[in-house]
Every structure is written in structure tokens, then in C-alpha cells.
Amino acid sequence: MNRKTFLITSLGFLGWRDLAQFKIQKTYSISELTGKGLTDLYSLKIPLLKTVAKAFLEMQNEAKKENISIEIVSGYRSYNKQKIIWNRKFNSNAINGLKIQKNIKKIIEYSTVPGTSRHHWGTDVDLIDGSKTKEGDVLITKKFNEKGTYWELKKWMDKNAENFGFVLAYTNDPGRKGFNYEPWHYSFAPISVPMLKSYLDLNLKEVLITSGLEGKEYLSHDFISKYIDEHILGINHILKSF
Numbered sequence: 001m002n003r004k005t006f007l008i009t010s011l012g013f014l015g016w017r018d019l020a021q022f023k024i025q026k027t028y029s030i031s032e033l034t035g036k037g038l039t040d041l042y043s044l045k046i047p048l049l050k051t052v053a054k055a056f057l058e059m060q061n062e063a064k065k066e067n068i069s070i071e072i073v074s075g076y077r078s079y080n081k082q083k084i085i086w087n088r089k090f091n092s093n094a095i096n097g098l099k100i101q102k103n104i105k106k107i108i109e110y111s112t113v114p115g116t117s118r119h120h121w122g123t124d125v126d127l128i129d130g131s132k133t134k135e136g137d138v139l140i141t142k143k144f145n146e147k148g149t150y151w152e153l154k155k156w157m158d159k160n161a162e163n164f165g166f167v168l169a170y171t172n173d174p175g176r177k178g179f180n181y182e183p184w185h186y187s188f189a190p191i192s193v194p195m196l197k198s199y200l201d202l203n204l205k206e207v208l209i210t211s212g213l214e215g216k217e218y219l220s221h222d223f224i225s226k227y228i229d230e231h232i233l234g235i236n237h238i239l240k241s242f
């Protein structure tokens, strides 16, 4: 049995309470954790870590049998790409008159501070059903609700995704803080759980205060503590099971 088969069948068989058994012994560097140096990437048009890409392809094949065409709209994202998104939103909010504090509060409803995105890890994906006609913005919550374009995908993922290692990160649990509900964002837990553990050991203040980031003067010690608590840890409890 090769490693991939072992991983996938074991996850399905053992269930998530035994996630700790999948000790991925590698330690992760600051650059790997912040979108500045992940090397083990495999490109399915959109790059992901190799192990994640393999698990994704297995899941995609299974879904295909039930006429669901899982398509990745976002996978690995570099620090620089996240910085471009951040600065664009910041400048646009500023033009619309938002003061720095409100500006950042608005950005972090959906977007991460560069250096803190789970998409930097190559383990997280935003998914849609590629067989459906794309109209406007695809990552809209109501499109994943009952009678929405991606309702069938959503139902399939609810039932099957965890058997392949993919866990919904930003659930609609009312007790969860941080980012809004994102029914499209899944994380490959066998790798993202140990990555998060490694990530929490970093000095985030050092990571975040980087030249060229708009609004960086607002990223104080208090802001960062709250951000870790609510945004970085405001995720599905399965993804914190280390």
C-alpha cells in the first residue's frame, strides 16, 4: 500500500478523533508558513502541495461519479499575491473615506493580513462546481445555500470531503469568531493541522510588519493578539486538534 492510499483509507476508516496519528514530522520554516518559500508544489493549473493535490484528485474523481465537477478557484497563494489583494482593498476603502481602523476591520471580514493566509500553506482550496455556468462572483454564500448553483456540490462535500482529508475551515457555527462563513474554503487537515501548530510558534509581529504593507502602523501588539485569537484560531475545531 503506498503512502497516499494509506493516508486516505486510514483517515476514512479511523475518523477525525485519531488525527493525531498522522504526525507529519517535518518542521516548517517561516518562509514556508508565510507564502515566501513553499517548494513542494504541484500545479493542477492552480498549485497545491503535492500530497494535497493527490488527495484532491482522488476526491475529484469520486465526485465525478456523481456528476459533481469539483473545480479549484484558489489554492496556494504567495505572500506577494496576498499583499497585492490587501493593498488594493485598503486603497479602495481609503478612497471611499474609511479611516484606517474601519478600513482594516472591513478587509479582514474576508481577506487575511498578508503572511497569515491559510492559502500560503498549499493545503487550502476554494472550491466550486465547474460544470455550472459562472455568473459574476462565484464565491458568494447564497450560491452554496439550498437552491443555489452549488447546493449539490455543498451536499456532496458535507458527506464526503472529510474522508479525503478536506475540512471546511470557516463554518457557519454561530460561536465561531473571525472570518465570515465561507462554504467554499476547505483545508487538507493532515498537513494543515501541524502547519498551524508550527505557525503559532512564530513571532507574528515580526512576520506582519513588512515594508510595503498599507496600514501596517495599525498592526499593534493588541491587534495581533486579537487577530490570532479570533481570525487565525476562528476555524473549525477539527483544524485545531493538535
Ligand SMILES: [Zn+2]
Residues within 6 Å of the ligand: 074, 119, 124, 125, 126, 185
Ligand atoms: Zn479561501
